[in-house]
Amino acid sequence: MARLVMKFGGTSVANIERIKNVARHVKREIDAGHEVAVVVSAMSGKTNELVGWCRETAVLYDPREYDAIVASGEQVTSGLLAIALKDMGIPARSWQGWQLPVSTDDAHGSARILSVNGDEIVARFGEGREVAVIAGFQGMHEASGRITTLGRGGSDTSAVAVAAAIKADRCDIYTDVDGVYTTDPRIVPKAKRLDKVAFEEMLEMASLGAKVLQVRSVEMAMVHKVRTFVRSSFTDPDAPELKTAGDPPGTLICDEEEIVESEVVTGIAFARDEAQVSIRRVPDKPGIAANVFVPLADANINVDMIVQNVSAEGFTDITFTVPTADFERAKAALAPVKAEIGFGTIEGATDVVKISIIGIGMRSHAGVAARAFKALSERGINIRAISTSEIKISVLIDAAYTELAVRTLHSVYGLDA
Amino acid sequence: MARLVMKFGGTSVANIERIKNVARHVKREIDAGHEVAVVVSAMSGKTNELVGWCRETAVLYDPREYDAIVASGEQVTSGLLAIALKDMGIPARSWQGWQLPVSTDDAHGSARILSVNGDEIVARFGEGREVAVIAGFQGMHEASGRITTLGRGGSDTSAVAVAAAIKADRCDIYTDVDGVYTTDPRIVPKAKRLDKVAFEEMLEMASLGAKVLQVRSVEMAMVHKVRTFVRSSFTDPDAPELKTAGDPPGTLICDEEEIVESEVVTGIAFARDEAQVSIRRVPDKPGIAANVFVPLADANINVDMIVQNVSAEGFTDITFTVPTADFERAKAALAPVKAEIGFGTIEGATDVVKISIIGIGMRSHAGVAARAFKALSERGINIRAISTSEIKISVLIDAAYTELAVRTLHSVYGLDA
Structure with missing residues (x-):
């Protein structure tokens, strides 16, 4: 048994059909006996729509209101995924950033996570292995009690922070690519997927435009030594190769000590x-x-x-x-x-x-x-x-x-x- | 100076242009020297969309998740209206149900309000007359810390409950009709708008299908003696007749003692x-x-x-x-x-x-x-x-x-x- 965080981005939860597909990915891990916390982004396009409304309302808008508005996108997907999981017979509940809470500073629009309280999640793993479905990208500034957001791509950071808080064995980042490559395959068709990358290397790659992971999430993974695994959300969740004991296709971002050669x-x-x-x-x-x-x-x-x-x-x-x-x-x-x-x-x-x-x-x-x-x-x-x-x-x-x-x-x- | 609650339904906040129009209604009251709390519904159609997603995800969905999902609609409009008000130079901030909080029981999907904490709203009236923009239709079950919703039309009830909590002089319900009529004007063109209706009378009318106000909101108004004023949101917010000292067009639902004849x-x-x-x-x-x-x-x-x-x-x-x-x-x-x-x-x-x-x-x-x-x-x-x-x-x-x-x-x- 392992403890996993699974993170799904906006394209992976873009509509109800895909949310059900995500639920099947989760079910696979539950069936394998793991404890699972899921972090979700908003449906793709939804955040842009909400940001557009803010801009249409005023050129200079209060970033605290922006955060309250934009955070609603992840609120919706976390609830829908919890429904989809329960419909498959898997105990699950959604958590908003303020409910755990995910505590952040008050830099609205690009807040930094200060701490994540994972106690309730872990307690519920013990009581019937309830899946925690966490709204990514958001937190709360505790002193003011207001909703904050982490900035674009912040759900990656949410996932790593949750993984650190619950001491997860691995943080799986499901995305539209199947891993980190030696370079952009559109330029070099012979580019290879890397099995393992050291945190420091990934940090350089992320900040240099390999848009697989947000830089801040890699920093956080490095500090807390969260083994982060980049993999595809578009494979069949029930594919045989994902159910075997061996490593699934993807790239593990880990401490360099884990990289033998x-x-x-x-x-x-x-x-x-x-x-x-x-x-x-x-x-x-x-x-x-x-x-x-x-x-x-x-x-x-x-x-x-x-x-x-x-x-x-x-x-x-x-x-x-x-x-x-x-x-x-x-x-x-x-x-x-x-x-x-x-x-x-x-x-x-x-x-x-x-x-x-x-x-x-x-x-x-x-x-x-x-x-x-x-x-x-x-x-x-x-x-x-x-x-x-x-x-x-x-x-x-x-x-x-x-x-x-x-x-x-x-x-x-x-x-x- | 009076203390007012102003409630706007889904058609009144259906798009950014209308939200700005709502802001002008609020500005008129602020300019007249009043203290104002606003309660808003979700953009019309938005709640149906969210409910549709729940149903598409599972036939039998967890009502706690349904509430977390559906409450996001009012979260968005409350933030947008706060932005629109600040853009007009009016101090304002949004409040989600869980932030005040609006405490409810745990009958998810049709929760009843137990209490509303209006202390922070009143304190901020004192400090620079900040307008409170409150997400209607929602609350929190305090023991579980989960979001609840009040059922369809619940924003009326939110508005009356807020008015009772802050001891408002009047609760203005802005809607797509300009008051309560002696009967349905589509059947009797000679139907008249009533200037005043007693709570008990309105209760009978509401439960009999005069769909102006949710029955529960009238019950609550009667119990707490909240003077509730039904008026049109589609008049020009700056119309001269709304700025004079006399009563604006609409119907006041009040204690029968206030009805002389x-x-x-x-x-x-x-x-x-x-x-x-x-x-x-x-x-x-x-x-x-x-x-x-x-x-x-x-x-x-x-x-x-x-x-x-x-x-x-x-x-x-x-x-x-x-x-x-x-x-x-x-x-x-x-x-x-x-x-x-x-x-x-x-x-x-x-x-x-x-x-x-x-x-x-x-x-x-x-x-x-x-x-x-x-x-x-x-x-x-x-x-x-x-x-x-x-x-x-x-x-x-x-x-x-x-x-x-x-x-x-x-x-x-x-x-x-």
């Missing part, structure tokens, strides 16, 4: 929606980086890659990337401080892509970066900027070379199936 | 969906009525009018009415006890109508019933059965004569405009 490189990720900003001839004196990035932070612009080289003749260049949508705003934010900082010019480009080579194994292997640079060079791909971390090498290149670069690197590191 | 007859109501059942030659001995009506109660059949005459030669006839939909079931419920009771035959008819003459003034006036019987007789309308209460005379007649009888009585009692 780490590959040097696990995957190639890319992010298209970043723009490059370069500030030329910045006088190299203490505090200069702060002078550049404080105005950007004040303008609420999220800076990603930052590259500053060792200065020559008292001047240096600083390059960084921002979301493409913020490109013009970033340049505008820096214009007023040009004299103060005393830099030369601002340059930039929006037709760039950031490509990242990710792998825990590269910590203990030399020459990983060199192989990338050589391979890209041989294809005539110019590297605009480079930045690295312990488990990641990122290069900024012209967007036109995206597919070529991804395929080249995928092949170089032996990831092709 | 009672009319003898206030209105003519009718109920088409009743069927007549007559049991012939019932041996007249103690306990016989119980023997007849206990089997009907066991079958959950709601009996309305009951007529039993003084017996002759040891036998009597008993006539009663049931909802037309339950006619066959009522006869079937009595068949097994025929021998035990020892009655002769069961007869009945579904093509009947119950017409009622209602008026608090008839308590102190003689001859009110006689005038009705004479007038109906002159038109050749046969009376099948008669029952009376202190403030009501009901006659059962053939359905074909409905309109003729209503018009005749409306004219006889001087109600024509």
Whole structure:
């Protein structure tokens, strides 16, 4: 017997037929003797409809009201799934965020989970193995007693937080893909599904646009060591391969200790929606980086890659990337401080892509970066900027070379199936 | 300054444009210096959609889940109206049933309100006259912490209960008619809108199918002496006549003491969906009525009018009415006890109508019933059965004569405009 959290997203509960299909997935696990808590999103499209109504009512709407309105979507699906389960003879009840409660801070619209009280869920596992069907994406700010939401994709985070609270053996994320791949299969048909990925690797992949899991949910899984399993909700719930003792198809995101033989490189990720900003001839004196990035932070612009080289003749260049949508705003934010900082010019480009080579194994292997640079060079791909971390090498290149670069690197590191 | 509850039904909040119109109605009262709590229903059609999903998921669904699902409709409109009000510069916040709380029993799907905590609403009136926007139709069963709903039309009851809790001067029910009429204007074009109706009279009218207010809300208004004002939500919120000191158009349901000059007859109501059942030659001995009506109660059949005459030669006839939909079931419920009771035959008819003459003034006036019987007789309308209460005379007649009888009585009692 295991204790499982099963999370189903909006497309998996888009209509009553699919909700019944989800119930069959749950039944399979119950029949196998497991204790199950389910976390559901709103029916796909429903959240957009509710958000649309808020916007139609007022341009500037109170985020506390927005949360009360938008949280109703998950309220509906949690109730419907509980009904579907009971109709199959499985004891079940729905839980709204405020009922457990899922306690959050009061950052309405993008609240952070502070704690989840799973006592009642666990008690009811004991009394007849009742399935808990939990409305994802939502919580309550306890001091004010108001409903909060976690921001888009927040149901993943709900699921991981519930799994941590009830000490689940595994958190299964059912989604419209059957796992995490070495890269985007639409670009590299030979991309392979990974059996296991370390939390740290998944964190890099998630933040780089592998849209399988919300970044925050991976962070939370890493902190609480929640084994998180990405798998498909569109397989037949009663398929024989899901009922055998072996591992079902999918990708387990887990502690690196559980990965016996780490590959040097696990995957190639890319992010298209970043723009490059370069500030030329910045006088190299203490505090200069702060002078550049404080105005950007004040303008609420999220800076990603930052590259500053060792200065020559008292001047240096600083390059960084921002979301493409913020490109013009970033340049505008820096214009007023040009004299103060005393830099030369601002340059930039929006037709760039950031490509990242990710792998825990590269910590203990030399020459990983060199192989990338050589391979890209041989294809005539110019590297605009480079930045690295312990488990990641990122290069900024012209967007036109995206597919070529991804395929080249995928092949170089032996990831092709 | 007055303290008001304003209640808006589903058609009044059917879309964002109408919700903004509701906000203008609220603004008018705020501008006039009043303290305002608003109770809203779900957007029209939304509750039906949610109920439909429950039914599609399972034939027999858990009413606790049904309540959690269906209550989401009012959750959305309360949030949207709060947004619309704030957009007009009016301080406002939404309240779900569980947030105040509105405490109910655990009869899920048709729960009764036990108490409403209005302390927070009143406190916020004091701090900057914040408008409370309350999700109608819903509450919480405190012991289980689960959401309950009050049954169809329950938002009227929510509004009256909130008005009682905050000691409102008036509870305004905004609806798609502009008040309570002496009878159905579709049958009698000369029907007049009543300025004032006593609680007891309204109770008779509501239970007789004048579908303006839910019966339970009138009961609650009577018990707590909540002055309830029925008015139109489709007038221009900024119409000059709504801003003058005089009474706006509508009908006030109030204590009879507030009605200076009672009319003898206030209105003519009718109920088409009743069927007549007559049991012939019932041996007249103690306990016989119980023997007849206990089997009907066991079958959950709601009996309305009951007529039993003084017996002759040891036998009597008993006539009663049931909802037309339950006619066959009522006869079937009595068949097994025929021998035990020892009655002769069961007869009945579904093509009947119950017409009622209602008026608090008839308590102190003689001859009110006689005038009705004479007038109906002159038109050749046969009376099948008669029952009376202190403030009501009901006659059962053939359905074909409905309109003729209503018009005749409306004219006889001087109600024509």
